[in-house]
Amino acid sequence: MLILHCPCCGIDADETELTPGGTAHLKREGPGSSDEAFERYLFLRENPRGVHFERWRHAHGCGKWFHAARCTMTLEVFGTYSAQTHAPPREILDRIAERRPQERREVA
Amino acid sequence: MSDVATPLADASFDGFVSVSEAPRTGMISLRGDLSDTALREVCGAVTGAAFPASRGASLDGSHGVLWMAPDEVLLLVAPGSVPDSLDRIGTALSDRHHLAVDVTDARALISVDGLGVRDVLAKLTPADVSPGNFGPGELRRTRFAQVAAAFWMPTEDSARVICFRSVATYVFDLLCHAAAPGGEVGYYR
Numbered sequence: 001m002l003i004l005h006c007p008c009c010g011i012d013a014d015e016t017e018l019t020p021g022g023t024a025h026l027k028r029e030g031p032g033s034s035d036e037a038f039e040r041y042l043f044l045r046e047n048p049r050g051v052h053f054e055r056w057r058h059a060h061g062c063g064k065w066f067h068a069a070r071c072t073m074t075l076e077v078f079g080t081y082s083a084q085t086h087a088p089p090r091e092i093l094d095r096i097a098e099r100r101p102q103e104r105r106e107v108a
Numbered sequence: 109m110s111d112v113a114t115p116l117a118d119a120s121f122d123g124f125v126s127v128s129e130a131p132r133t134g135m136i137s138l139r140g141d142l143s144d145t146a147l148r149e150v151c152g153a154v155t156g157a158a159f160p161a162s163r164g165a166s167l168d169g170s171h172g173v174l175w176m177a178p179d180e181v182l183l184l185v186a187p188g189s190v191p192d193s194l195d196r197i198g199t200a201l202s203d204r205h206h207l208a209v210d211v212t213d214a215r216a217l218i219s220v221d222g223l224g225v226r227d228v229l230a231k232l233t234p235a236d237v238s239p240g241n242f243g244p245g246e247l248r249r250t251r252f253a254q255v256a257a258a259f260w261m262p263t264e265d266s267a268r269v270i271c272f273r274s275v276a277t278y279v280f281d282l283l284c285h286a287a288a289p290g291g292e293v294g295y296y297r
Contacts, residue, residue: 011248062178
């Protein structure tokens with residue numbers, strides 16, 4: 001059972017209260033972008049066996065979106081954070097680096 | 109004027125706890141900046157209850173303020189005073205971005221009373237309802253079986269469940285089934 005802490009209302013929400021929202025920190029390529037950039041955005045996603053940054057919505061609770069860092073292999077959760085950001089916060093990245101020193105992560 | 113029909117027509121059920129439709133209560137959904145003093149003051153003026161903290165349920169009798177989300181509260185008032193309350197909110201917040209809607213007839217309110225009320229809730233929701241984690245003064249928005257619902261506990265031995273009117277019968281039947289005689293769990297005693 002996956003339990004994520006909702007940073008918006010402070011509840012440790014059960015998976016069944018949440019709605020998944022896919023990969024976080026994607027930059028949408030809109031009108032005016034090149035075909036290559038749009039292809040990269042739409043199809044060429046990284047899908048590592050390991051830590052993912054995901055969007056989740058506390059749908060049956062406060063209804064707000066938030067982000068979570070989670071390993072899809074082991075279901076280990078490294079933390080959740082506000083969705084009002086462009087990149088994962090430092091402490092989440094530090095926690096991942098501490099627990100997974102072998103994983104190199106290229107995040108701005 | 110035609111008679112007002114409550115969602116469950118005052119249904120009630122006696123199991124190891126009693127389940128019944130609560131008396132019709134006026135409900136106003138208010139969204140805005142909850143840190144705003146004017147918003148907090150008008151909530152207090154309309155309901156007579158203090159403004160709750162995050163995830164709080166601040167009640168004065170059957171009236172009060174329920175914290176629903178970081179930008180949303182639900183006000184419980186007398187059914188007859190809803191139009192007047194909306195006027196007062198509109199006046200107090202006229203220069204601020206906000207939304208106040210009468211949802212009295214869009215929600216159903218169910219009372220669950222008796223020893224073992226926590227067991228009945230725990231059968232239906234993934235929320236932690238253990239005494240150390242949830243109690244009077246708090247509100248929990250969550251899921252009851254397949255639908256969204258919220259609940260709070262006026263006392264240790266009673267709970268109020270609020271859900272959408274369209275699923276009122278479903279939630280009422282769930283609670284009755286969970287409270288059926290012979291279904292006592294006795295875990296939270």
